[in-house]
Amino acid sequence: MTGKGDTVTLTIGTSTAEIYLFGATLTSWKTDGVERIFVSETAHLDGSKAIRGGIPLVFPHFGTVATSKLPQHGFARNSSWECVKKTESTAEFHLKPDGVPTKLRELWPHDFHLIYTVTLAANTLKTSLTINNPSQEAWDFTTLLHTYFAVKDISRVKVAGLKGYAFLDKVNPPEGDAKPEESREHVNVAGEVDRVYEAVSNNKITILETGSGDVEVHKSHFPDVVVWNPWIEKAKAMADFGDEDYRKMICVEVGSVTDFISLAPGKTWEGSQTLVVARL
Numbered sequence: 001m002t003g004k005g006d007t008v009t010l011t012i013g014t015s016t017a018e019i020y021l022f023g024a025t026l027t028s029w030k031t032d033g034v035e036r037i038f039v040s041e042t043a044h045l046d047g048s049k050a051i052r053g054g055i056p057l058v059f060p061h062f063g064t065v066a067t068s069k070l071p072q073h074g075f076a077r078n079s080s081w082e083c084v085k086k087t088e089s090t091a092e093f094h095l096k097p098d099g100v101p102t103k104l105r106e107l108w109p110h111d112f113h114l115i116y117t118v119t120l121a122a123n124t125l126k127t128s129l130t131i132n133n134p135s136q137e138a139w140d141f142t143t144l145l146h147t148y149f150a151v152k153d154i155s156r157v158k159v160a161g162l163k164g165y166a167f168l169d170k171v172n173p174p175e176g177d178a179k180p181e182e183s184r185e186h187v188n189v190a191g192e193v194d195r196v197y198e199a200v201s202n203n204k205i206t207i208l209e210t211g212s213g214d215v216e217v218h219k220s221h222f223p224d225v226v227v228w229n230p231w232i233e234k235a236k237a238m239a240d241f242g243d244e245d246y247r248k249m250i251c252v253e254v255g256s257v258t259d260f261i262s263l264a265p266g267k268t269w270e271g272s273q274t275l276v277v278a279r280l
Protein backbone atom coordinates (compact mmCIF):
# COMPACT_ATOMS: atom_id res chain seq x y z
CA MET A 1 0.00 0.00 0.00
CA THR A 2 1.30 3.47 -0.74
CA GLY A 3 1.30 6.46 1.62
CA LYS A 4 -1.34 6.97 4.23
CA GLY A 5 -3.80 9.85 4.27
CA ASP A 6 -5.79 11.18 7.22
CA THR A 7 -8.10 8.71 8.88
CA VAL A 8 -10.83 8.66 11.53
CA THR A 9 -11.04 5.69 13.88
CA LEU A 10 -14.08 4.41 15.73
CA THR A 11 -14.03 1.97 18.64
CA ILE A 12 -16.76 0.33 20.64
CA GLY A 13 -15.89 -2.61 22.88
CA THR A 14 -13.84 -4.99 20.76
CA SER A 15 -15.02 -3.53 17.44
CA THR A 16 -13.14 -0.90 15.43
CA ALA A 17 -13.52 0.92 12.13
CA GLU A 18 -11.20 3.14 10.12
CA ILE A 19 -12.31 5.68 7.53
CA TYR A 20 -10.13 7.76 5.22
CA LEU A 21 -11.09 11.39 4.62
CA PHE A 22 -10.09 10.71 1.01
CA GLY A 23 -13.28 9.38 -0.50
CA ALA A 24 -14.74 8.85 3.01
CA THR A 25 -13.65 5.31 2.23
CA LEU A 26 -14.01 2.92 5.14
CA THR A 27 -10.95 0.66 4.99
CA SER A 28 -11.33 -1.50 8.07
CA TRP A 29 -14.09 -2.98 10.20
CA LYS A 30 -12.93 -5.41 12.84
CA THR A 31 -15.07 -7.38 15.26
CA ASP A 32 -13.14 -9.15 18.02
CA GLY A 33 -9.97 -8.49 16.07
CA VAL A 34 -11.28 -10.15 12.87
CA GLU A 35 -11.06 -7.98 9.74
CA ARG A 36 -14.32 -8.03 7.77
CA ILE A 37 -13.32 -5.65 4.96
CA PHE A 38 -10.87 -6.31 2.14
CA VAL A 39 -8.28 -3.74 1.03
CA SER A 40 -5.63 -4.74 -1.48
CA GLU A 41 -2.01 -4.69 -0.34
CA THR A 42 -1.35 -2.73 -3.52
CA ALA A 43 -4.08 -0.12 -2.92
CA HIS A 44 -3.11 3.55 -3.12
CA LEU A 45 -3.85 5.23 0.20
CA ASP A 46 -2.28 8.59 -0.56
CA GLY A 47 -5.16 10.15 -2.49
CA SER A 48 -3.57 9.53 -5.89
CA LYS A 49 -6.27 7.03 -6.88
CA ALA A 50 -9.54 5.69 -5.49
CA ILE A 51 -8.79 3.14 -2.77
CA ARG A 52 -8.91 -0.45 -4.09
CA GLY A 53 -11.00 -2.02 -1.39
CA GLY A 54 -12.97 -0.92 1.63
CA ILE A 55 -16.27 0.82 0.95
CA PRO A 56 -15.73 3.33 -1.86
CA LEU A 57 -18.77 5.58 -2.38
CA VAL A 58 -20.21 5.78 -5.87
CA PHE A 59 -21.80 9.12 -6.87
CA PRO A 60 -23.08 10.78 -9.08
CA HIS A 61 -23.17 7.70 -11.28
CA PHE A 62 -22.36 4.02 -11.23
CA GLY A 63 -20.09 2.71 -14.00
CA THR A 64 -19.60 4.82 -17.09
CA VAL A 65 -22.49 6.71 -18.61
CA ALA A 66 -22.74 7.86 -22.24
CA THR A 67 -24.03 11.29 -21.18
CA SER A 68 -21.24 11.96 -18.66
CA LYS A 69 -17.51 12.57 -19.07
CA LEU A 70 -16.85 11.69 -15.44
CA PRO A 71 -14.74 8.59 -14.86
CA GLN A 72 -16.31 5.25 -13.89
CA HIS A 73 -18.28 5.53 -10.61
CA GLY A 74 -18.13 9.35 -10.51
CA PHE A 75 -16.11 11.51 -8.14
CA ALA A 76 -17.21 10.84 -4.53
CA ARG A 77 -14.51 8.19 -4.02
CA ASN A 78 -11.82 10.58 -5.32
CA SER A 79 -12.83 13.63 -3.28
CA SER A 80 -11.69 15.19 -0.01
CA TRP A 81 -14.42 14.77 2.57
CA GLU A 82 -14.62 16.59 5.88
CA CYS A 83 -15.35 14.90 9.20
CA VAL A 84 -17.79 17.26 10.92
CA LYS A 85 -18.95 15.19 13.92
CA LYS A 86 -17.34 12.38 15.80
CA THR A 87 -18.04 10.35 18.90
CA GLU A 88 -16.34 7.09 19.90
CA SER A 89 -18.76 5.06 17.79
CA THR A 90 -20.05 7.45 15.09
CA ALA A 91 -18.54 9.77 12.52
CA GLU A 92 -20.27 12.05 10.04
CA PHE A 93 -18.53 13.09 6.83
CA HIS A 94 -19.61 15.82 4.42
CA LEU A 95 -18.79 16.50 0.80
CA LYS A 96 -19.69 19.67 -1.10
CA PRO A 97 -18.44 20.77 -4.54
CA ASP A 98 -15.31 22.44 -3.10
CA GLY A 99 -14.04 19.01 -1.96
CA VAL A 100 -14.13 17.59 -5.49
CA PRO A 101 -10.93 17.79 -7.58
CA THR A 102 -11.34 20.73 -9.99
CA LYS A 103 -11.01 18.63 -13.14
CA LEU A 104 -13.82 16.35 -12.05
CA ARG A 105 -15.92 19.18 -10.64
CA GLU A 106 -15.95 20.85 -14.07
CA LEU A 107 -17.46 17.72 -15.58
CA TRP A 108 -20.50 17.77 -13.27
CA PRO A 109 -21.27 21.43 -12.54
CA HIS A 110 -24.15 21.03 -10.07
CA ASP A 111 -24.43 22.06 -6.44
CA PHE A 112 -24.86 19.16 -4.04
CA HIS A 113 -24.31 18.14 -0.42
CA LEU A 114 -23.47 14.57 0.58
CA ILE A 115 -23.56 13.37 4.18
CA TYR A 116 -22.09 9.98 5.03
CA THR A 117 -22.54 8.57 8.52
CA VAL A 118 -20.68 5.56 9.86
CA THR A 119 -21.95 4.01 13.08
CA LEU A 120 -20.30 1.15 14.90
CA ALA A 121 -22.05 -1.12 17.41
CA ALA A 122 -21.20 -4.57 18.73
CA ASN A 123 -20.93 -6.86 15.67
CA THR A 124 -22.67 -4.21 13.54
CA LEU A 125 -21.61 -1.46 11.17
CA LYS A 126 -24.08 0.98 9.65
CA THR A 127 -23.16 3.21 6.73
CA SER A 128 -25.70 5.74 5.61
CA LEU A 129 -25.57 8.15 2.68
CA THR A 130 -27.71 11.27 2.38
CA ILE A 131 -27.80 13.20 -0.88
CA ASN A 132 -29.16 16.73 -0.92
CA ASN A 133 -29.78 19.13 -3.79
CA PRO A 134 -29.33 22.68 -2.50
CA SER A 135 -29.45 24.18 -6.03
CA GLN A 136 -32.31 25.70 -8.01
CA GLU A 137 -32.33 22.93 -10.62
CA ALA A 138 -33.10 19.24 -10.52
CA TRP A 139 -30.29 16.82 -11.34
CA ASP A 140 -30.05 13.06 -11.80
CA PHE A 141 -27.87 10.55 -10.02
CA THR A 142 -27.23 6.90 -9.34
CA THR A 143 -25.31 5.80 -6.25
CA LEU A 144 -23.89 2.73 -4.55
CA LEU A 145 -21.89 1.53 -1.54
CA HIS A 146 -19.12 -0.51 -3.17
CA THR A 147 -18.34 -2.82 -0.23
CA TYR A 148 -15.38 -5.22 -0.55
CA PHE A 149 -15.86 -8.05 1.98
CA ALA A 150 -12.84 -10.01 3.17
CA VAL A 151 -13.14 -13.78 2.72
CA LYS A 152 -10.67 -16.56 3.45
CA ASP A 153 -11.39 -18.68 0.38
CA ILE A 154 -13.63 -17.43 -2.44
CA SER A 155 -14.36 -20.98 -3.59
CA ARG A 156 -16.40 -21.58 -0.42
CA VAL A 157 -18.31 -18.28 -0.34
CA LYS A 158 -22.05 -18.18 -1.07
CA VAL A 159 -24.37 -15.21 -1.32
CA ALA A 160 -27.96 -15.85 -0.21
CA GLY A 161 -31.03 -13.72 -0.81
CA LEU A 162 -30.90 -13.09 -4.56
CA LYS A 163 -32.98 -15.99 -5.86
CA GLY A 164 -35.77 -14.95 -8.22
CA TYR A 165 -34.42 -11.50 -9.03
CA ALA A 166 -33.62 -10.38 -12.57
CA PHE A 167 -30.04 -9.43 -13.22
CA LEU A 168 -27.88 -7.72 -15.79
CA ASP A 169 -24.89 -9.94 -16.49
CA LYS A 170 -22.04 -7.54 -17.31
CA VAL A 171 -19.68 -10.42 -18.14
CA ASN A 172 -22.07 -11.96 -20.71
CA PRO A 173 -24.49 -9.16 -21.57
CA PRO A 174 -27.84 -10.32 -23.00
CA GLU A 175 -28.46 -9.66 -26.69
CA GLY A 176 -31.86 -8.05 -26.25
CA ASP A 177 -33.54 -6.47 -23.25
CA ALA A 178 -34.50 -9.80 -21.71
CA LYS A 179 -32.79 -10.35 -18.39
CA PRO A 180 -32.46 -13.75 -16.77
CA GLU A 181 -33.59 -14.38 -13.21
CA GLU A 182 -31.32 -15.82 -10.58
CA SER A 183 -32.32 -19.45 -10.07
CA ARG A 184 -29.89 -20.28 -7.28
CA GLU A 185 -30.50 -20.11 -3.55
CA HIS A 186 -26.77 -19.52 -3.13
CA VAL A 187 -24.76 -17.51 -5.64
CA ASN A 188 -21.14 -18.66 -5.77
CA VAL A 189 -18.01 -17.44 -7.54
CA ALA A 190 -16.12 -19.83 -9.83
CA GLY A 191 -15.05 -17.35 -12.49
CA GLU A 192 -15.49 -13.66 -13.23
CA VAL A 193 -18.78 -12.40 -11.80
CA ASP A 194 -20.22 -8.94 -12.44
CA ARG A 195 -23.98 -8.87 -12.01
CA VAL A 196 -26.43 -6.14 -11.24
CA TYR A 197 -29.47 -7.66 -9.52
CA GLU A 198 -32.37 -5.32 -10.02
CA ALA A 199 -35.22 -4.28 -7.74
CA VAL A 200 -34.26 -6.71 -5.00
CA SER A 201 -37.23 -6.40 -2.64
CA ASN A 202 -35.61 -8.74 -0.14
CA ASN A 203 -33.66 -6.38 2.08
CA LYS A 204 -31.37 -8.97 3.68
CA ILE A 205 -28.51 -10.46 1.68
CA THR A 206 -26.20 -12.88 3.52
CA ILE A 207 -22.61 -13.71 2.73
CA LEU A 208 -22.06 -17.26 3.93
CA GLU A 209 -18.77 -19.07 4.54
CA THR A 210 -16.54 -15.99 4.70
CA GLY A 211 -14.11 -18.13 6.70
CA SER A 212 -14.94 -16.21 9.87
CA GLY A 213 -18.71 -16.35 10.11
CA ASP A 214 -21.63 -15.13 8.07
CA VAL A 215 -22.18 -11.46 7.38
CA GLU A 216 -25.63 -10.03 6.74
CA VAL A 217 -26.19 -6.97 4.62
CA HIS A 218 -29.43 -5.21 5.56
CA LYS A 219 -30.25 -2.54 3.02
CA SER A 220 -32.63 0.36 3.12
CA HIS A 221 -33.75 2.41 0.06
CA PHE A 222 -31.18 0.73 -2.16
CA PRO A 223 -33.14 -1.34 -4.68
CA ASP A 224 -30.22 -2.98 -6.50
CA VAL A 225 -27.41 -5.34 -5.49
CA VAL A 226 -24.17 -5.81 -7.45
CA VAL A 227 -22.05 -8.92 -6.97
CA TRP A 228 -18.52 -8.59 -8.33
CA ASN A 229 -15.34 -10.65 -8.36
CA PRO A 230 -12.83 -9.90 -11.14
CA TRP A 231 -11.30 -13.41 -11.10
CA ILE A 232 -7.86 -14.24 -12.51
CA GLU A 233 -7.38 -12.31 -15.76
CA LYS A 234 -9.00 -9.06 -14.63
CA ALA A 235 -7.08 -9.27 -11.34
CA LYS A 236 -3.82 -9.39 -13.30
CA ALA A 237 -4.90 -6.42 -15.41
CA MET A 238 -5.51 -4.14 -12.40
CA ALA A 239 -2.34 -2.42 -11.20
CA ASP A 240 -3.72 -1.78 -7.70
CA PHE A 241 -5.04 -5.30 -7.14
CA GLY A 242 -2.77 -8.27 -6.38
CA ASP A 243 -2.83 -11.22 -8.76
CA GLU A 244 -4.16 -13.49 -6.00
CA ASP A 245 -6.47 -10.94 -4.36
CA TYR A 246 -9.54 -12.31 -6.13
CA ARG A 247 -9.38 -15.30 -3.78
CA LYS A 248 -9.73 -13.09 -0.72
CA MET A 249 -12.63 -10.78 -1.54
CA ILE A 250 -16.16 -10.48 -2.78
CA CYS A 251 -17.96 -7.25 -3.53
CA VAL A 252 -21.60 -7.18 -2.56
CA GLU A 253 -22.70 -3.65 -3.32
CA VAL A 254 -26.06 -2.14 -2.47
CA GLY A 255 -27.10 0.68 -4.75
CA SER A 256 -29.67 2.53 -6.72
CA VAL A 257 -28.11 2.11 -10.14
CA THR A 258 -30.60 0.71 -12.64
CA ASP A 259 -32.57 3.93 -13.03
CA PHE A 260 -31.41 7.49 -12.50
CA ILE A 261 -33.11 9.30 -9.65
CA SER A 262 -34.09 12.91 -10.33
CA LEU A 263 -33.54 15.04 -7.23
CA ALA A 264 -35.65 18.20 -7.21
CA PRO A 265 -34.30 21.48 -5.75
CA GLY A 266 -34.19 21.37 -1.96
CA LYS A 267 -34.88 17.63 -1.84
CA THR A 268 -32.96 14.90 -0.03
CA TRP A 269 -32.52 11.18 -0.73
CA GLU A 270 -31.15 8.70 1.79
CA GLY A 271 -30.00 5.08 1.64
CA SER A 272 -28.17 2.89 4.12
CA GLN A 273 -26.78 -0.55 4.81
CA THR A 274 -26.28 -2.27 8.13
CA LEU A 275 -23.69 -5.04 8.17
CA VAL A 276 -24.11 -7.63 10.90
CA VAL A 277 -21.79 -10.47 11.85
CA ALA A 278 -24.46 -13.10 12.18
CA ARG A 279 -22.73 -16.36 13.04
CA LEU A 280 -19.17 -17.10 13.95
Ligand SMILES: O=P(O)(O)OC[C@H]1O[C@H](O)[C@H](O)[C@@H](O)[C@@H]1O
Pocket (backbone or CB within 6 Å): 072, 073, 170, 194, 195, 226, 227, 228, 251, 253
Ligand atom coordinates in the same frame (compact mmCIF):
# COMPACT_ATOMS: atom_id res chain seq x y z
O1 LIG B 1 -12.27 -0.69 -11.11
P1 LIG B 1 -13.40 0.10 -10.51
O2 LIG B 1 -13.69 1.37 -11.28
O3 LIG B 1 -13.19 0.37 -9.05
O4 LIG B 1 -14.70 -0.78 -10.64
C1 LIG B 1 -14.75 -2.05 -10.07
C2 LIG B 1 -16.07 -2.74 -10.41
O5 LIG B 1 -17.13 -2.02 -9.84
C3 LIG B 1 -18.43 -2.63 -9.96
O6 LIG B 1 -18.52 -3.77 -9.18
C4 LIG B 1 -18.77 -2.91 -11.39
O7 LIG B 1 -19.95 -3.68 -11.52
C5 LIG B 1 -17.65 -3.58 -12.10
O8 LIG B 1 -17.94 -3.63 -13.49
C6 LIG B 1 -16.33 -2.86 -11.88
O9 LIG B 1 -15.30 -3.52 -12.54
